[in-house]
């Protein structure tokens with residue numbers, strides 16, 4: 001009889017597999033949110049996040065999602081009539097356009113062909129031509145799998161004196177983005193990707209220039225998103241504004257500890273290696289990618305379906321092989337699958353995912369040699 005595991009391994013680009021130590025940290029009686037031991041844990045978590053963000057500014061971790069973090073960044077530094085430049089590499093880049101439009105912000109957009117990134121020279125030219133207050137760039141756009149050259153763009157943002165918002169939802173904690181060093185004024189992120197926590201948190205890193213701009217704005221028309229209401233609680237969690245998701249913060253505390261215990265440089269290097277290994281394995285099976293290899297993300301891969309392989313059948317068969325991968329989003333639906341390789345996963349989980357891809361393709365009559373993908377990935381992992 002065929003054995004079946006009850007739950008598949010979740011290899012979509014978020015939520016990512018949750019380490020048992022994180023689940024264990026959350027699996028306690030819910031503390032009062034201003035109760036001493038919880039306050040200490042909240043403080044430690046925020047201090048750890050500050051280290052990860054690399055900023056002398058502030059950090060915020062509250063109930064919400066990545067999208068709420070994006071909206072908070074926009075409403076705290078921009079007001080009606082301000083000009084915003086959006087560099088979009090896909091669905092999540094475009095989300096900033098929609099958010100800004102709701103608030104009457106004037107938006108210009110730079111886009112690239114799917115799978116490519118906008119060249120920094122093009123961004124420089126645009127910044128020189130317009131009087132922009134801010135610039136948004138998605139570090140890794142999870143729809144296309146491209147990774148933007150944040151360091152170079154941060155340099156441009158400084159030169160042109162615009163506030164630089166980076167969407168780190170699919171990057172923070174996996175890819176380097178030291179805020180103060182790279183000229184990033186705000187990082188918006190969340191917990192269910194590289195931190196490997198169940199979803200439900202809005203996380204922001206806010207640099208000194210963004211804090212100054214918030215002061216200049218005075219009262220804003222958004223309430224829950226207003227940093228001025230939240231920051232006193234982040235500085236002193238014995239205070240109350242709105243009840244935080246206590247058990248998720250306990251999970252984040254453990255997740256942040258894991259990131260720092262691994263070491264930031266080591267964790268970033270591991271993600272670059274995993275990305276390379278996964279793509280080497282898939283390429284050895286003859287598969288191709290949407291993202292250009294010189295800008296392919298360390299955190300996920302966007303894998304084009306070969307002729308004759310349908311999205312429905314592929315993902316259903318993968319699931320029977322106990323691995324959950326994601327389909328394409330927006331105009332890319334049906335054309336590719338997305339596989340995550342971020343957070344607290346092990347080499348063995350990469351390899352088992354590749355094994356499932358091999359078995360699935362074989363079952364769907366795609367010609368391949370079983371084991372070829374795994375061997376290529378292992379060769380990269382062994383260096």
Ligand code: PMP
Nearest residue numbers: 065066067092140142169170190
């Ligand atoms: N930005 C990026 C790059 C994302 O991948 C996502 C979620 N996939 C979001 C923003 C939105 O985050 P959330 O779903 O937590 O609102």
